[in-house]
Amino acid sequence: MKRARIYHRGRDVWTTVDEERRLLNLPDGSLVPLADALWLPPVTSGAAVYALGLNFSDHNKELGFAPKLENPLIFMKGANAFVGHEGETPRPADGNQMHPECELVAVIGKLTRKIAPEEGLSRIAGYTVANDYAIREYLENFYRPNARVKNRDATTPIGPWIVDAALVPDPQALAMHTTVNGAVVQQGSTADMIMGVAELVSYLSHVTTLMPGDMILTGTPQGVHFCDPGDTVVCEIEGVGRLTNYLVTA
Amino acid sequence: MCLALDLSLQQVDYYRPATAQAIRESSLALGDWAALFPIDAISTQMSGREIHSWCLERLHRNPAQLVSDLSTFMTLRAGDVLLIGLPGDAPILSEECELTVMAPGLPTLKTRLVEEQA
Numbered sequence: 001m002k003r004a005r006i007y008h009r010g011r012d013v014w015t016t017v018d019e020e021r022r023l024l025n026l027p028d029g030s031l032v033p034l035a036d037a038l039w040l041p042p043v044t045s046g047a048a049v050y051a052l053g054l055n056f057s058d059h060n061k062e063l064g065f066a067p068k069l070e071n072p073l074i075f076m077k078g079a080n081a082f083v084g085h086e087g088e089t090p091r092p093a094d095g096n097q098m099h100p101e102c103e104l105v106a107v108i109g110k111l112t113r114k115i116a117p118e119e120g121l122s123r124i125a126g127y128t129v130a131n132d133y134a135i136r137e138y139l140e141n142f143y144r145p146n147a148r149v150k151n152r153d154a155t156t157p158i159g160p161w162i163v164d165a166a167l168v169p170d171p172q173a174l175a176m177h178t179t180v181n182g183a184v185v186q187q188g189s190t191a192d193m194i195m196g197v198a199e200l201v202s203y204l205s206h207v208t209t210l211m212p213g214d215m216i217l218t219g220t221p222q223g224v225h226f227c228d229p230g231d232t233v234v235c236e237i238e239g240v241g242r243l244t245n246y247l248v249t250a
Numbered sequence: 251m252c253l254a255l256d257l258s259l260q261q262v263d264y265y266r267p268a269t270a271q272a273i274r275e276s277s278l279a280l281g282d283w284a285a286l287f288p289i290d291a292i293s294t295q296m297s298g299r300e301i302h303s304w305c306l307e308r309l310h311r312n313p314a315q316l317v318s319d320l321s322t323f324m325t326l327r328a329g330d331v332l333l334i335g336l337p338g339d340a341p342i343l344s345e346e347c348e349l350t351v352m353a354p355g356l357p358t359l360k361t362r363l364v365e366e367q368a
Binding site for chain 1: 262263265266267268269270271273274275320323324325327
Protein backbone atom coordinates (compact mmCIF):
# COMPACT_ATOMS: atom_id res chain seq x y z
CA MET A 1 0.00 0.00 0.00
CA LYS A 2 1.05 3.59 -0.60
CA ARG A 3 -0.11 6.40 1.69
CA ALA A 4 -0.12 10.08 0.77
CA ARG A 5 -1.07 13.24 2.62
CA ILE A 6 -2.95 15.81 0.58
CA TYR A 7 -4.76 19.10 1.01
CA HIS A 8 -8.44 18.48 0.33
CA ARG A 9 -11.38 20.82 0.90
CA GLY A 10 -9.88 22.87 3.66
CA ARG A 11 -7.90 20.26 5.59
CA ASP A 12 -5.05 17.84 5.32
CA VAL A 13 -5.99 14.21 4.83
CA TRP A 14 -4.06 10.94 4.66
CA THR A 15 -5.15 8.87 1.65
CA THR A 16 -4.20 5.59 0.02
CA VAL A 17 -2.85 5.61 -3.51
CA ASP A 18 -4.23 3.48 -6.35
CA GLU A 19 -1.54 3.99 -8.98
CA GLU A 20 -3.19 1.68 -11.53
CA ARG A 21 -6.42 3.66 -11.57
CA ARG A 22 -4.51 6.92 -10.97
CA LEU A 23 -6.70 7.68 -7.94
CA LEU A 24 -6.37 8.59 -4.30
CA ASN A 25 -8.83 6.91 -1.90
CA LEU A 26 -9.94 9.21 0.92
CA PRO A 27 -11.02 7.90 4.34
CA ASP A 28 -14.65 8.88 3.62
CA GLY A 29 -14.67 6.73 0.47
CA SER A 30 -14.39 9.59 -1.99
CA LEU A 31 -11.82 9.57 -4.78
CA VAL A 32 -9.42 12.22 -6.06
CA PRO A 33 -7.59 11.79 -9.38
CA LEU A 34 -3.80 11.75 -8.89
CA ALA A 35 -3.54 14.60 -11.37
CA ASP A 36 -5.71 16.84 -9.15
CA ALA A 37 -3.96 16.11 -5.85
CA LEU A 38 -2.43 18.93 -3.83
CA TRP A 39 0.43 17.01 -2.25
CA LEU A 40 1.55 17.71 1.31
CA PRO A 41 4.76 16.35 2.85
CA PRO A 42 3.95 12.80 4.10
CA VAL A 43 5.40 13.71 7.48
CA THR A 44 3.69 13.01 10.80
CA SER A 45 3.30 16.12 12.93
CA GLY A 46 5.85 16.15 15.73
CA ALA A 47 8.02 13.43 14.16
CA ALA A 48 11.78 13.61 14.71
CA VAL A 49 13.60 13.70 11.39
CA TYR A 50 17.24 12.59 11.19
CA ALA A 51 19.35 13.16 8.09
CA LEU A 52 22.67 11.66 7.10
CA GLY A 53 25.59 13.45 5.51
CA LEU A 54 28.45 11.73 3.73
CA ASN A 55 26.79 8.30 3.79
CA PHE A 56 27.55 7.15 0.23
CA SER A 57 30.99 5.85 -0.65
CA ASP A 58 30.83 7.27 -4.20
CA HIS A 59 29.77 10.76 -2.96
CA ASN A 60 32.51 10.80 -0.29
CA LYS A 61 35.08 9.92 -2.94
CA GLU A 62 33.80 12.69 -5.21
CA LEU A 63 34.11 15.24 -2.36
CA GLY A 64 37.48 13.94 -1.17
CA PHE A 65 36.32 12.54 2.17
CA ALA A 66 37.33 9.30 3.87
CA PRO A 67 35.15 6.38 2.73
CA LYS A 68 33.78 5.97 6.25
CA LEU A 69 33.65 8.60 9.00
CA GLU A 70 34.46 7.61 12.56
CA ASN A 71 31.02 8.81 13.67
CA PRO A 72 28.12 8.96 11.22
CA LEU A 73 27.32 12.56 10.31
CA ILE A 74 23.74 13.12 11.43
CA PHE A 75 21.75 16.33 11.59
CA MET A 76 18.10 17.06 12.28
CA LYS A 77 15.38 18.82 10.34
CA GLY A 78 12.50 20.99 11.46
CA ALA A 79 9.02 20.76 9.95
CA ASN A 80 9.48 24.15 8.25
CA ALA A 81 12.02 22.57 5.88
CA PHE A 82 9.56 20.28 4.09
CA VAL A 83 7.51 20.85 0.97
CA GLY A 84 5.36 18.27 -0.80
CA HIS A 85 5.52 16.70 -4.28
CA GLU A 86 5.08 19.23 -7.11
CA GLY A 87 5.83 22.05 -4.66
CA GLU A 88 8.05 25.07 -5.09
CA THR A 89 11.40 25.65 -3.44
CA PRO A 90 12.91 29.14 -3.22
CA ARG A 91 16.38 29.37 -4.71
CA PRO A 92 18.23 32.33 -3.12
CA ALA A 93 19.65 34.87 -5.57
CA ASP A 94 23.19 34.27 -4.26
CA GLY A 95 22.77 30.50 -3.98
CA ASN A 96 24.75 29.73 -7.13
CA GLN A 97 25.92 26.39 -5.80
CA MET A 98 22.50 24.92 -4.94
CA HIS A 99 22.41 21.27 -5.84
CA PRO A 100 19.79 18.54 -5.51
CA GLU A 101 20.36 15.48 -3.31
CA CYS A 102 18.14 12.45 -3.97
CA GLU A 103 17.65 10.40 -0.80
CA LEU A 104 15.80 7.32 0.38
CA VAL A 105 13.75 8.08 3.50
CA ALA A 106 12.94 5.33 6.00
CA VAL A 107 9.83 5.86 8.14
CA ILE A 108 9.80 4.27 11.60
CA GLY A 109 6.73 2.15 12.39
CA LYS A 110 7.28 1.06 16.00
CA LEU A 111 8.73 2.41 19.21
CA THR A 112 12.37 1.37 18.89
CA ARG A 113 15.02 1.39 21.58
CA LYS A 114 18.43 -0.29 21.64
CA ILE A 115 17.98 -2.89 18.94
CA ALA A 116 20.54 -4.88 16.96
CA PRO A 117 21.07 -4.15 13.23
CA GLU A 118 19.45 -7.52 12.40
CA GLU A 119 16.17 -6.17 13.82
CA GLY A 120 16.45 -2.79 12.09
CA LEU A 121 14.26 -3.42 9.05
CA SER A 122 11.46 -4.89 11.17
CA ARG A 123 10.95 -1.40 12.67
CA ILE A 124 10.41 0.33 9.33
CA ALA A 125 6.82 1.14 8.30
CA GLY A 126 7.72 2.37 4.84
CA TYR A 127 9.85 4.47 2.55
CA THR A 128 9.61 7.73 0.68
CA VAL A 129 11.87 10.02 -1.35
CA ALA A 130 13.43 13.33 -0.33
CA ASN A 131 15.46 15.91 -2.16
CA ASP A 132 17.74 17.30 0.53
CA TYR A 133 18.95 20.37 -1.39
CA ALA A 134 22.24 21.86 -0.29
CA ILE A 135 23.55 25.35 -0.94
CA ARG A 136 27.25 24.84 -0.89
CA GLU A 137 28.39 28.44 -0.44
CA TYR A 138 26.36 28.64 2.80
CA LEU A 139 28.00 25.53 4.25
CA GLU A 140 30.34 26.54 7.08
CA ASN A 141 31.29 23.12 8.45
CA PHE A 142 30.92 19.88 6.50
CA TYR A 143 30.80 17.93 9.75
CA ARG A 144 27.83 19.86 11.08
CA PRO A 145 25.74 21.29 8.25
CA ASN A 146 24.28 24.58 9.47
CA ALA A 147 20.59 25.45 9.54
CA ARG A 148 21.10 28.01 6.77
CA VAL A 149 21.92 25.07 4.46
CA LYS A 150 19.69 22.28 5.73
CA ASN A 151 16.74 23.84 7.58
CA ARG A 152 15.58 26.46 5.11
CA ASP A 153 11.85 26.92 4.62
CA ALA A 154 10.47 24.58 1.91
CA THR A 155 13.93 23.45 0.80
CA THR A 156 13.49 19.74 1.49
CA PRO A 157 10.92 18.36 -0.95
CA ILE A 158 9.58 15.00 0.27
CA GLY A 159 7.07 12.47 -1.10
CA PRO A 160 4.94 11.92 -3.08
CA TRP A 161 3.90 9.12 -0.73
CA ILE A 162 5.05 6.47 1.75
CA VAL A 163 5.37 2.97 0.30
CA ASP A 164 4.81 0.12 2.76
CA ALA A 165 8.06 -1.58 3.76
CA ALA A 166 6.58 -4.93 2.64
CA LEU A 167 6.77 -3.65 -0.95
CA VAL A 168 10.49 -2.86 -0.59
CA PRO A 169 12.07 -6.18 0.43
CA ASP A 170 15.66 -4.95 0.03
CA PRO A 171 16.16 -1.22 0.65
CA GLN A 172 19.87 -1.61 -0.22
CA ALA A 173 19.25 -2.57 -3.85
CA LEU A 174 17.35 0.41 -5.26
CA ALA A 175 18.42 2.48 -8.23
CA MET A 176 18.16 6.21 -7.63
CA HIS A 177 18.56 9.19 -9.90
CA THR A 178 17.90 12.90 -10.24
CA THR A 179 17.07 14.81 -13.39
CA VAL A 180 17.12 18.57 -13.90
CA ASN A 181 14.93 19.69 -16.82
CA GLY A 182 15.08 16.10 -18.06
CA ALA A 183 18.88 15.67 -17.98
CA VAL A 184 20.29 13.09 -15.55
CA VAL A 185 22.56 14.78 -12.96
CA GLN A 186 22.70 12.13 -10.23
CA GLN A 187 22.71 8.39 -10.67
CA GLY A 188 23.42 5.84 -8.00
CA SER A 189 22.19 2.96 -5.92
CA THR A 190 21.24 2.53 -2.29
CA ALA A 191 23.75 -0.36 -2.42
CA ASP A 192 26.49 2.30 -2.00
CA MET A 193 25.28 3.47 1.42
CA ILE A 194 28.01 3.27 4.04
CA MET A 195 25.52 2.62 6.85
CA GLY A 196 22.42 0.89 5.48
CA VAL A 197 18.87 1.43 6.72
CA ALA A 198 18.97 -1.43 9.25
CA GLU A 199 22.29 -0.27 10.68
CA LEU A 200 21.11 3.35 10.92
CA VAL A 201 17.96 2.35 12.81
CA SER A 202 20.04 0.32 15.23
CA TYR A 203 22.62 3.10 15.67
CA LEU A 204 20.00 5.78 16.36
CA SER A 205 18.07 3.46 18.68
CA HIS A 206 21.12 3.37 20.96
CA VAL A 207 21.15 7.16 21.09
CA THR A 208 17.47 7.90 21.46
CA THR A 209 14.04 6.29 21.31
CA LEU A 210 12.65 6.18 17.78
CA MET A 211 8.90 6.68 17.55
CA PRO A 212 6.33 5.81 14.87
CA GLY A 213 6.47 8.45 12.15
CA ASP A 214 10.09 9.42 12.82
CA MET A 215 12.13 9.57 9.64
CA ILE A 216 15.69 8.93 8.54
CA LEU A 217 17.01 10.63 5.39
CA THR A 218 19.75 8.21 4.47
CA GLY A 219 22.16 10.34 2.41
CA THR A 220 22.83 11.01 -1.24
CA PRO A 221 25.00 9.40 -3.93
CA GLN A 222 27.47 11.14 -6.23
CA GLY A 223 26.56 13.81 -8.75
CA VAL A 224 26.91 17.50 -7.94
CA HIS A 225 24.92 19.77 -10.23
CA PHE A 226 24.14 23.45 -9.68
CA CYS A 227 20.52 24.47 -10.20
CA ASP A 228 18.85 27.66 -11.38
CA PRO A 229 15.46 29.24 -10.73
CA GLY A 230 12.95 27.83 -13.19
CA ASP A 231 14.49 24.34 -13.08
CA THR A 232 12.27 21.28 -12.74
CA VAL A 233 14.05 18.81 -10.48
CA VAL A 234 12.91 15.18 -10.25
CA CYS A 235 14.29 12.65 -7.76
CA GLU A 236 13.31 9.05 -8.33
CA ILE A 237 13.97 5.88 -6.36
CA GLU A 238 13.11 2.54 -7.87
CA GLY A 239 9.97 1.03 -6.37
CA VAL A 240 9.44 3.97 -4.02
CA GLY A 241 8.46 7.07 -5.96
CA ARG A 242 9.21 9.97 -8.21
CA LEU A 243 9.37 13.36 -6.50
CA THR A 244 9.04 16.54 -8.55
CA ASN A 245 10.09 20.01 -7.39
CA TYR A 246 10.09 23.41 -9.04
CA LEU A 247 12.82 25.91 -8.18
CA VAL A 248 11.65 29.50 -8.04
CA THR A 249 13.40 32.81 -7.39
CA ALA A 250 13.43 33.49 -3.65
CA MET B 251 12.39 32.54 28.24
CA CYS B 252 13.71 29.79 30.49
CA LEU B 253 16.95 28.15 31.53
CA ALA B 254 18.10 24.96 29.84
CA LEU B 255 20.70 22.38 30.69
CA ASP B 256 21.93 20.76 27.50
CA LEU B 257 23.85 17.63 28.46
CA SER B 258 26.11 16.26 25.76
CA LEU B 259 28.59 13.40 25.69
CA GLN B 260 32.15 14.57 25.29
CA GLN B 261 33.03 15.27 21.67
CA VAL B 262 36.21 13.86 20.22
CA ASP B 263 36.64 17.01 18.15
CA TYR B 264 35.14 20.40 19.13
CA TYR B 265 34.83 21.35 15.46
CA ARG B 266 33.22 18.07 14.43
CA PRO B 267 30.46 17.64 17.00
CA ALA B 268 28.55 14.45 16.34
CA THR B 269 24.80 14.97 16.71
CA ALA B 270 24.40 11.55 18.28
CA GLN B 271 26.43 12.76 21.27
CA ALA B 272 24.09 15.71 21.74
CA ILE B 273 20.59 14.30 21.27
CA ARG B 274 20.60 11.51 23.80
CA GLU B 275 17.37 10.60 25.55
CA SER B 276 16.32 13.10 28.26
CA SER B 277 19.55 15.06 27.84
CA LEU B 278 17.93 18.48 27.59
CA ALA B 279 16.35 19.78 30.77
CA LEU B 280 14.20 22.90 30.51
CA GLY B 281 13.21 25.08 33.46
CA ASP B 282 9.94 26.91 34.00
CA TRP B 283 9.11 29.72 31.64
CA ALA B 284 9.14 33.36 32.65
CA ALA B 285 8.64 36.68 30.90
CA LEU B 286 11.58 38.13 28.97
CA PHE B 287 14.17 39.40 31.39
CA PRO B 288 17.65 40.77 30.76
CA ILE B 289 20.09 38.05 31.83
CA ASP B 290 23.79 38.78 32.34
CA ALA B 291 25.21 35.46 33.41
CA ILE B 292 24.24 31.82 33.95
CA SER B 293 25.65 29.70 36.77
CA THR B 294 25.64 25.90 37.03
CA GLN B 295 26.07 24.17 40.37
CA MET B 296 26.84 20.55 41.09
CA SER B 297 25.58 19.44 44.49
CA GLY B 298 25.69 23.04 45.75
CA ARG B 299 29.14 23.96 44.34
CA GLU B 300 29.50 26.27 41.32
CA ILE B 301 31.20 24.39 38.50
CA HIS B 302 30.55 26.80 35.68
CA SER B 303 29.51 30.37 35.07
CA TRP B 304 29.33 32.30 31.86
CA CYS B 305 28.45 35.75 30.75
CA LEU B 306 25.97 36.26 27.91
CA GLU B 307 28.29 38.92 26.53
CA ARG B 308 30.29 36.00 25.17
CA LEU B 309 27.54 35.14 22.68
CA HIS B 310 28.56 35.67 19.09
CA ARG B 311 24.95 36.68 18.36
CA ASN B 312 22.68 37.97 21.10
CA PRO B 313 19.15 36.47 21.22
CA ALA B 314 17.57 39.33 19.26
CA GLN B 315 20.22 39.08 16.53
CA LEU B 316 19.90 35.29 16.46
CA VAL B 317 16.13 35.42 15.94
CA SER B 318 16.57 38.04 13.25
CA ASP B 319 19.29 36.08 11.41
CA LEU B 320 17.40 32.78 11.58
CA SER B 321 14.20 34.40 10.35
CA THR B 322 15.90 35.29 7.07
CA PHE B 323 15.69 31.65 5.95
CA MET B 324 13.34 29.84 8.32
CA THR B 325 9.92 30.73 9.65
CA LEU B 326 9.86 30.73 13.44
CA ARG B 327 6.47 29.93 14.89
CA ALA B 328 4.94 30.74 18.25
CA GLY B 329 6.13 28.06 20.69
CA ASP B 330 9.36 27.21 18.83
CA VAL B 331 12.24 26.87 21.27
CA LEU B 332 15.63 28.34 20.45
CA LEU B 333 18.72 27.38 22.47
CA ILE B 334 20.89 30.48 22.24
CA GLY B 335 24.23 28.74 22.44
CA LEU B 336 26.74 26.98 24.64
CA PRO B 337 30.09 28.21 25.84
CA GLY B 338 33.02 26.11 24.70
CA ASP B 339 34.37 25.70 28.24
CA ALA B 340 31.42 23.69 29.62
CA PRO B 341 32.41 21.44 32.53
CA ILE B 342 32.69 17.65 32.41
CA LEU B 343 30.54 15.54 34.74
CA SER B 344 31.78 12.14 35.77
CA GLU B 345 29.32 10.86 38.36
CA GLU B 346 25.68 10.94 39.41
CA CYS B 347 24.86 14.33 40.90
CA GLU B 348 22.29 17.03 41.54
CA LEU B 349 22.54 19.89 39.06
CA THR B 350 21.17 23.40 39.48
CA VAL B 351 21.18 26.14 36.86
CA MET B 352 20.58 29.70 37.99
CA ALA B 353 20.27 33.17 36.55
CA PRO B 354 18.79 36.11 38.48
CA GLY B 355 15.28 36.79 37.20
CA LEU B 356 14.60 33.29 35.84
CA PRO B 357 13.15 30.25 37.62
CA THR B 358 15.96 28.01 38.82
CA LEU B 359 16.33 24.70 36.99
CA LYS B 360 17.11 21.60 39.02
CA THR B 361 17.80 18.16 37.59
CA ARG B 362 19.65 15.01 38.49
CA LEU B 363 22.26 13.19 36.45
CA VAL B 364 21.82 9.42 36.77
CA GLU B 365 23.47 6.35 35.29
CA GLU B 366 21.80 5.35 32.01
CA GLN B 367 19.73 2.16 32.22
CA ALA B 368 21.18 -0.66 30.10
